[in-house]
Amino acid sequence: MLSIGGFSVALALALFPGSGDALKEGDCEVCAAFLGKFYQSLEGNNVKFNSADIEQALVKLCKDAKGKENRFCYYIGATSDAATKMINEVSKPLSHHVPVEKICEKLKKKDSQICELKYDKQLDLTTVDLKKLKVKDLKKILEEWGESCKGCAEKSDFIRKITELMPKYAPAAAKARTDL
Incomplete structure (x- = not known):
């Protein structure tokens, strides 16, 4: 054991864990957001x-969760098909x-996949030109x-x-488009 000025390095490491354990900005995006909303509810x-x-x-x-949130629920075992x-x-x-x-830090240690989940970048339907999007992206909007x-x-x-359904799912975007 290494001793520096009567203070053991092992003891110092035990008392002050490294910053490697703490989440960095953007880590565990889905975990933190989903659990944050859940806690508030x-x-x-x-x-x-x-x-x-x-x-x-x-x-x-979790029964109603979709996309990345459903995947998070699967990873923690909150879905019926979870392993x-x-x-x-x-x-x-x-x-x-x-x-x-x-909680997300602890989950990351158990299964790193949990913190690799990221939300898909959301399109701003008020400004995006639907004609310039790929069919894959248009399908994704409908799927969401x-x-x-x-x-x-x-x-x-x-x-x-999409234009037909916009008033129901994105009313602000539908209103902005009619104002143009």
């Missing part, structure tokens, strides 16, 4: 902060009001809305469907 709904109730509420929320069960690694700390960033375009063969069909 718990406080707003006056849910009892016990592990079992939190776990039950999380499983219920692992780490949901207690979320519910127990939340019951003690542990910050979501700390939970819609499909049956019978669409041409790019113009997808654009027409």
Whole structure:
């Protein structure tokens, strides 16, 4: 053991963990955002902060999760088809009001895939020219809305469907487009 001025280096490392454990800006984007919204909803709904109730509420929320949030739920075991069960690694700390960033740090140590999840870049439908987007991107917009375009063969069909549904899913964008 190395001793510097009577203070052991091993003891110093144990008392002051390295910054490698802390999340960096942008790390665990989906984990932090999803759990942050979930925690806020718990406080707003006056849910009892016990592990079992939190776990039950999380499983219920995960049933409706889409995209990257659904993948996060799968990784922690909050979906019916999940192979692992780490949901207690979320519910127990939340019951003690542990910050979501700390929970995500702990989850990262157990499964690094959790912190690799990133939200897809969102298009600003108020300014984007739909005609300049690829069909793949147009399909993605519809998919995010939970819609499909049956019978669409041409790019113009997808654009027409998005424009038709815009008042329902992106009312601000629909209003901005009519003002142009």
